[in-house]
Amino acid sequence: MACERHADDLMGYLYGELSPREADAFLAHARTCDSCNGELAQLASVRKTVALAAPLPDPPDALTARILDVARTAAASPPVAATTERVGLLDWLMKPWSLGLAAAGAGLAAVMLVSTSKLSMKSPEAVVQEVAPAAAPQMAAEPAVTTPRADLAAKEAKPVEPTAGAGGDEAALLGAAVAEKAVDAPRGAANGVALRAAAPADEEALRDRAPPSKDQQPAMGEVADKVEPAPARQMEAQGKREVAAPLAAAPAPAAEPSPESTAETDDVAARRVQRSEEKVAELKKAKAPASWGVVASEQPRARGPETGNLTLPPPPASPPAEARAEMEAYRDDDGREGAARGAAGAGAMGGGSAPPPAASAPAQPLRKPSLAVPGMKADLAESRSSPVKSVMEDERKRLKQAETGMKAQAEMTAGAEYLASGRATEALAAFQRAEALDTTHELSPNPRVGQAAALALSGRCEDALRLARGVGQTHPAFSKRSSLLTDVAKCFERKGDAVVAQQLRNEAGEVTRQQTAHAGEDAQSERAAAIVHTVKLHQAGVTRCEIAATQDEELPAAAGVWTVKVTVASEGRATEASAQGPREAPGLRACLERHVRGISYGASTAKPQTVEVKLPIVPRGSVEKARKATKK
């Protein structure tokens, strides 16, 4: 255990977060303190081991594309749609499809009024107690997105030099056994990439970091105080002009630990209830769907940094006219689409992402506002509805893609038929249409190849050659490259340019040779990888060998990385196997050889080959237990 005084510095040093001066001071201490020295080495070695772990898979590219699609959709409307949509309420109500929602919303408003009233009649302390358990983790997570003068500090302060650079050299001065590990630790801290293979992108964040001084950093309590009242203040400000604000404002004091709110009396709470009742009466009078207002009010709640940076959210960015224009735009669309979006509020997913509710049962869109009931976690509500949206969105895209893909395929078939019948112009047009429709590039490079063939047929040899070369560059392994070049060569022959034609024939022959050779190499290399993978999957057999070797007391002496060579025939049978480890252990060796020979590797067209697999062997089970079992 490091000495308490330097425990924090140790962590800072380990992760390269100390200034050079602090790092020097810590190192000076570490030279004389065995406990800090030892702890530094131990923790650094843990980091080193963690960094050795296999990297995690990357997110699928399709997912990234989907995120960007959604962003594009959202870009079509202002990002602050939640605030703009409130003012377009009447316009929205004018739509025939909103009547069902309005009726359901009125019912919902009544339910919410009851729960709001109940909550508001309690003393603030009781309310805080009631709501706090649910809200606390969120509230704790939300503050402190910024430091008040972080920008200034970032400009003025020089970037912190990576501590580890200096630290790395200094660490060599530590004790011999410690030094080896300690050097690795700070170096790793400096070169974060090595130790954080999982998140290299975040190196950016480390590079331009300029931590503000402690006086610039508000204490967490202060930050919490700053962030909590924000929604309440905003609700107050908006309450007079927004129909649904009181409903939304009701939960604010509950989650608000500020002195003002805790000093609030029951009278105030009662007045708030009365005001809520009045507003709801107005709401009913106006036949406004309560759900709309409630949904709209989700935006300014104190929910982590998503709601802002310790400041009040900005006022509505778009004037009412814009909101109305947006509504008009919806009116042009399918009414159900607009209804879904309106009910989902905030326009977060964009118009296309909301599932169209059934005209007769608008329950789906209303599920979301119901979760704005005080004490409930609204974000849970958001995430609850998003999988549905996501599935619908995916399904819609898939259908559209499938439809477009089928059209592209049909154009390809038509092009091929035109080509076969010698109608080069029509073939060219069909292949061009196919290329345009093939947005997912599933057919690529076939449309290009078709175009080149059509051009060659029509006598436009240079254009055909240009396309053929392009295909060669983008798809070097494309199996028809050679045939395409031959077609183009024929084109030049027909034009009487025998020299170019011969060159292209030679080129086609070379492509064929290269592709054949690569195909063989690829097959061999794929086969080798498959063999290694198969051995890896049969870990249970290795474990059995480890247990047996531990019982025979060959382990842990022979523990370490063992190399197993296995020769696999084309039919998938292992013909030979040999194992070798850091120390002689006949039983373990025989067991491992037997194990890899017993595995079926599956048939392959590849030639028989010998593959080396390295297996880390560790002791398994208890020697004492094994001895007892043997005696019995």
Add this chain to the structure above:
Amino acid sequence: MAPLHELSDEELMLQYKAGALPAFEELVKRHRRGVFHFALRFLGSPQGAEDALQEIFLRVVRNAASYERKAKFTTWLYTIARNHCIDASRKAAFRRAESLDAPVGDEADSATRLDRTAGNLPGGDQVTQDVRIRHAVDQALARLPPEQREVFILREYSGIPFKEIAEMTGVPENTVKSRMRYALESLRAQLTSQGITP
């Protein structure tokens, strides 16, 4: 105007806020791996992590209007990520989920689902060792108390400095460092017990 890849995250976010979609694309490109890995370590399920990645960036889109430069983008982003992952893991507690650590085969020692998850793994011999270490680290991580695991993932894998983690989690920086130290010590003990000597 400087190319997008030369701009800071904060500048990109402000550009996106002003309507520049390419800026958002650049942000997604920079952070998708980090956020995905964060969610994957936090939630333990590739499917959950994919959903989380989408949802987290959707929240960025949704809340872009309220972003101000005063906030460091990574802190903002990872606070969103953390909030979402906490929500998701709470929900997951009520659902039956397949564990990444559970053996796929009948035998207790057979390969796990995480082992079979496709990844950009290096080929051959190195894989076995690396996967084994990853397996051991994941198991050890899963056994850490949530507050220690959270700090460890944020600092070790996501590269968020202690000060920002303190802001995100709402505890003092010293506490964050203590949690990190306990996490490292606990991991060391667990890895040693699994035969992997750090």
